[in-house]
Amino acid sequence: MHIIKPADYARMLERLAPAPALAAPSRRGFLKAAAAISGALVIGVRLGPSEAFAAAPTDGPMPNAFVKIAPDSTVTVLIKHLDMGQGVTTGLATIVAEEMDADWSQMRAAFAPADAQLYNNLLFGPVQGTGGSTSVANSWDQLRKAGGAARQMLVAAAAEKWKVPADSITIEKGTLKSGSHTASFGELAADAARQPIPAEVKLKDPKDFKLIGTRLPRLDSADKTDGKAVYALDIRRPGMLTAVIKRPERFGATVKSFDAAAAKQVPGVVDVVAVPAGVAVLAQNTWAALQGREALTTVEWDESNAENRGTAELLDEYKKLADTAGRNAAKRGDAAKGIAGAAKTIETEFAFPYLAHAPMEPLNCVIEKTGDGVTIHTGSQFQTIEQAVTAGIMGIKPEQVKIETLWAGGSFGRRANTAADYVAEAATILKAIDGRAPVHLVWTREDDIKGGYYRPMFYHKVRAGVTADGKIAGWEQRIVGQSFMIGTPFEAFAVKEGVDATSVEGASDTHYDIGNLMVELHSPQVKVPTLWWRSVGHTHTAHVVEVTIDELARAAGRDPVEFRLELLKDKPRHTGVLKLLAEKANWGTKPGAGKGRGIALHESFNTVVGSVIDISVVNGQIKVDKVVCAVDCGIAVNPDVIAAQIEGGVGFGLGAALHDEITLDNGVVEQANFDTYIPLRMSEMPKVEVHIVPSANAPTGIGEPGVPGVAPALSNAIFDATGQRLRSLPFRLEDFKA
Amino acid sequence: MKFTLNGSERTVEADGNMPLLWALRDVVGLTGTKFGCGAALCGACTVHVDGAPVRSCQTALSDVEGKSVITIEGVGGEVGTAVVAAWRKLDVVQCGYCQSGQIMSAVGLLSENRKPTDEDIDTAMDGNVCRCATYQRIRAAIHEAASNLA
Ligand code: FES
Ligand code: FES
Numbered sequence: 001m002h003i004i005k006p007a008d009y010a011r012m013l014e015r016l017a018p019a020p021a022l023a024a025p026s027r028r029g030f031l032k033a034a035a036a037i038s039g040a041l042v043i044g045v046r047l048g049p050s051e052a053f054a055a056a057p058t059d060g061p062m063p064n065a066f067v068k069i070a071p072d073s074t075v076t077v078l079i080k081h082l083d084m085g086q087g088v089t090t091g092l093a094t095i096v097a098e099e100m101d102a103d104w105s106q107m108r109a110a111f112a113p114a115d116a117q118l119y120n121n122l123l124f125g126p127v128q129g130t131g132g133s134t135s136v137a138n139s140w141d142q143l144r145k146a147g148g149a150a151r152q153m154l155v156a157a158a159a160e161k162w163k164v165p166a167d168s169i170t171i172e173k174g175t176l177k178s179g180s181h182t183a184s185f186g187e188l189a190a191d192a193a194r195q196p197i198p199a200e201v202k203l204k205d206p207k208d209f210k211l212i213g214t215r216l217p218r219l220d221s222a223d224k225t226d227g228k229a230v231y232a233l234d235i236r237r238p239g240m241l242t243a244v245i246k247r248p249e250r251f252g253a254t255v256k257s258f259d260a261a262a263a264k265q266v267p268g269v270v271d272v273v274a275v276p277a278g279v280a281v282l283a284q285n286t287w288a289a290l291q292g293r294e295a296l297t298t299v300e301w302d303e304s305n306a307e308n309r310g311t312a313e314l315l316d317e318y319k320k321l322a323d324t325a326g327r328n329a330a331k332r333g334d335a336a337k338g339i340a341g342a343a344k345t346i347e348t349e350f351a352f353p354y355l356a357h358a359p360m361e362p363l364n365c366v367i368e369k370t371g372d373g374v375t376i377h378t379g380s381q382f383q384t385i386e387q388a389v390t391a392g393i394m395g396i397k398p399e400q401v402k403i404e405t406l407w408a409g410g411s412f413g414r415r416a417n418t419a420a421d422y423v424a425e426a427a428t429i430l431k432a433i434d435g436r437a438p439v440h441l442v443w444t445r446e447d448d449i450k451g452g453y454y455r456p457m458f459y460h461k462v463r464a465g466v467t468a469d470g471k472i473a474g475w476e477q478r479i480v481g482q483s484f485m486i487g488t489p490f491e492a493f494a495v496k497e498g499v500d501a502t503s504v505e506g507a508s509d510t511h512y513d514i515g516n517l518m519v520e521l522h523s524p525q526v527k528v529p530t531l532w533w534r535s536v537g538h539t540h541t542a543h544v545v546e547v548t549i550d551e552l553a554r555a556a557g558r559d560p561v562e563f564r565l566e567l568l569k570d571k572p573r574h575t576g577v578l579k580l581l582a583e584k585a586n587w588g589t590k591p592g593a594g595k596g597r598g599i600a601l602h603e604s605f606n607t608v609v610g611s612v613i614d615i616s617v618v619n620g621q622i623k624v625d626k627v628v629c630a631v632d633c634g635i636a637v638n639p640d641v642i643a644a645q646i647e648g649g650v651g652f653g654l655g656a657a658l659h660d661e662i663t664l665d666n667g668v669v670e671q672a673n674f675d676t677y678i679p680l681r682m683s684e685m686p687k688v689e690v691h692i693v694p695s696a697n698a699p700t701g702i703g704e705p706g707v708p709g710v711a712p713a714l715s716n717a718i719f720d721a722t723g724q725r726l727r728s729l730p731f732r733l734e735d736f737k738a
Numbered sequence: 739m740k741f742t743l744n745g746s747e748r749t750v751e752a753d754g755n756m757p758l759l760w761a762l763r764d765v766v767g768l769t770g771t772k773f774g775c776g777a778a779l780c781g782a783c784t785v786h787v788d789g790a791p792v793r794s795c796q797t798a799l800s801d802v803e804g805k806s807v808i809t810i811e812g813v814g815g816e817v818g819t820a821v822v823a824a825w826r827k828l829d830v831v832q833c834g835y836c837q838s839g840q841i842m843s844a845v846g847l848l849s850e851n852r853k854p855t856d857e858d859i860d861t862a863m864d865g866n867v868c869r870c871a872t873y874q875r876i877r878a879a880i881h882e883a884a885s886n887l888a
Contacts, residue, residue: 084833085831085832085833085870086832087832217826217829218829218831220831220834221825221826221829221830221831222826223834224834225822225826225830225831225834225837225841226770226810226811226813226822227768227769227770227771227809227810227811227838229834230769231772231835233769233772233773234763236767236769267753285756285760285765286760286763286764286773287753287756287757287760287761287764290776358869359869360772360774360780360782360833360835360836360867360868360869360870361833361835362773362774407833407834409772409834409835409836410833410835410869410870411833412869445774445775445776445777445780640829641829644829644832644872644875647871647872647874647875648832648872650871651868651870651871651872651873651874652869652871654871655871673775673777673779674775674777674779674780674867675777675779679780679867679869680871680873681864681867681873682859682860682863682864682866682873682876682877683860683864685871685873685874685877687874688874
């Protein structure tokens with residue numbers, strides 16, 4: 001991820017507030033935020049008003065925005081990030097527990113309120129949000145210091161009470177001891193809160209970690225196995241109306257006219273209102289709302305601004321663009337000359353479809369008038385953006401928008417929407433009914449599959465060659481696909497000289513030592529809304545790079561692992577992963593007749609993942625038997641959660657490799673539900689093995705990096721088994737003849 | 739409409755055509771049963787009617803009149819307890835949203851078949867989508883629960 005520069009930071013702030021302006025960062029505000037970033041978070045917290053702080057005196061106090069200690073000694077860690085399944089509540093609580101020497105059983109987690117000053121993502125600048133696999137990485141120092149400060153204040157309180165030197169006090173599993181004195185956190189919490197905030201927080205030496213690096217049980221397992229976990233879809237407010245929106249068939253179309261009469265006849269339907277997204281039907285329950293929408297057959301749409309192109313036309317256009325020079329994303333040496341002098345060359349093309357995220361919980365949120373503003377209940381991934389957008393719609397200030405962040409039933413990037421799309425829709429409905437009842441906007445699965453914000457369609461064209469002695473002679477890659485950063489608050493730091501880093505990451509910054517490299521980008525405009533999708537640009541760049549490397553290794557007559565090792569000489573993390581992977585996946589052995597083995601290695605979100613896939617060909621059908629992954633993600637905070645993220649990433653990546661595809665016909669999406677947008681199912685899930693490279697470095701991302709290597713490793717395995725090369729996604733295995 | 743819900747008699751005032759899913763969630767207020775597709779394609783809404791797993795999004799409220807409905811909130815008994823314990827022991831969940839349905843299907847499977855093979859699991863569980871792809875752990879948890887039931 002990109003660290004924000006101060007100038008970019010200011011530009012982002014400007015872009016964040018469509019109307020009314022989000023207060024520009026005053027010098028003082030900036031210093032507070034800067035202090036928080038540099039680690040003096042307790043001070044920033046004391047100055048900044050927040051719920052956590054306001055609640056502290058009555059609530060078992062610790063003067064700290066991230067840690068609260070209750071009289072019963074439970075320690076609640078305020079989680080500034082969304083947990084959409086990645087286990088971040090468990091991971092962040094572990095970091096605090098470690099520095100406090102708490103017992104795992106006393107740890108709790110609660111989602112923090114929306115507050116960009118206290119709870120911004122330190123890698124996103126002035127924005128509270130979750131994404132880019134940054135939750136643990138950006139919280140690591142912050143929460144270690146929060147936990148360490150809390151520990152020091154407890155110790156100081158005990159020293160005062162027991163009249164013993166602070167350094168005589170030890171803490172083990174949440175119990176403070178000195179000589180014959182013992183006390184729990186709860187007994188000392190009130191005194192500790194009165195202690196001065198430590199100017200310097202002493203952190204543990206990682207070799208003394210007791211909890212980090214061990215398999216601690218997830219904090220959310222119990223509530224997610226008995227129906228108690230509350231998602232936005234489960235929110236019930238007095239008088240709440242459920243709303244569904246009748247949407248246009250084509251992106252960019254708007255409502256011209258409609259007749260609400262038939263919908264209003266449906267028992268339970270309360271109102272029918274036009275909003276920018278379409279026509280909203282409000283009802284007393286979901287079933288009535290859905291039937292009301294069914295009855296709305298008379299909506300006329302203005303399609304004068306709508307997207308009419310289909311997938312085939314777009315692909316044609318993209319192919320033509322790929323024949324012309326694009327914007328320069330990377331240039332070293334002379335790629336054309338290198339390729340001209342190569343002993344063997346390849347010329348390949350790769351097409352990637354639009355992809356829906358299809359989180360298991362269909363998109364929804366509740367919005368209601370409260371006090372002098374509104375409250376939104378949602379699995380919020382971009383609190384600051386949602387506050388700014390909602391404030392603009394309602395004509396109030398962002399700080400008058402409260403957000404109750406809830407468990408999210410998956411996201412895969414969909415909820416981190418730079419337009420805050422479904423929250424904005426809910427706000428427009430609330431406004432259209434003058435705020436007279438809480439509104440629960442619910443998307444159906446069809447709304448979700450057809451609703452846009454897809455991973456963009458991409459097309460890559462590659463020319464590359466190897467020299468007679470097996471070195472890469474040159475590499476040219478043209479990438480064509482929409483940018484979803486241009487025109488958003490994030491443009492300032494993602495787009496440089498017209499090149500959107502999220503379109504080329506993983507290719508332009510390839511970890512391989514390629515002397516003659518050229519990567520160019522075209523970002524065509526299409527009215528299909530697009531967005532990041534678990535692992536963002538790496539979803540396509542890693543596939544192209546890792547298949548191409550495999551093709552070049554074979555052209556050079558080299559073993560794919562050795563070929564890679566040679567191109568990674570000064571990259572110890574990559575070679576460490578590759579070597580562990582080769583050992584664990586028995587790379588040296590042959591998989592046997594009718595079987596194939598393929599490898600891929602990729603770095604994303606500062607994490608290196610290697611994947612080896614074993615397949616069999618049974619009656620002309622490809623079966624994925626086993627996936628072995630090796631991972632370097634820095635210090636493994638919770639190895640079991642890391643394994644789960646890689647297992648899930650493999651399944652997610654495999655779904656994209658085998659099935660996922662959104663196509664358009666004359667601008668109309670052809671898929672609708674899980675019968676046409678096919679999810680990976682139990683019977684297709686291979687055995688996944690995860691091996692973690694030991695590391696003493698700070699933790700890096702884990703939610704996304706498991707995904708990129710899956711499709712290329714599979715392509716490489718299929719080639720190994722059959723000699724047939726599948727490049728474009730999804731692979732058409734049904735057409736496959738062994 | 740009268741039926742037994744998690745062991746207690748209930749009368750639910752709603753249109754008999756309303757899918758059981760929405761009756762449970764919006765009328766009764768039991769939200770553990772989830773909406774994922776509304777079309778019998780994902781299994782998130784799985785409940786038991788007279789002991790057999792059904793998709794509540796495709797079951798009309800009138801169809802359960804006089805029958806016994808068990809939702810995730812009412813999971814218990816030997817098999818249910820073993821399944822939930824195995825899910826927790828192996829930390830199966832990620833986002834958790836599909837897991838009510840997964841657990842209801844797994845309880846259904848193990849109630850019929852105490853020693854399911856991997857193929858039995860594929861057959862019984864293929865209708866339950868998990869977008870977080872927790873399938874490997876679901877499979878392991880079913881085997882774990884089976885071993886504890888033996
Ligand atoms: S919601 Fe019933 S099967 Fe998906
Ligand atoms: S745990 Fe997220 S969909 Fe299954």
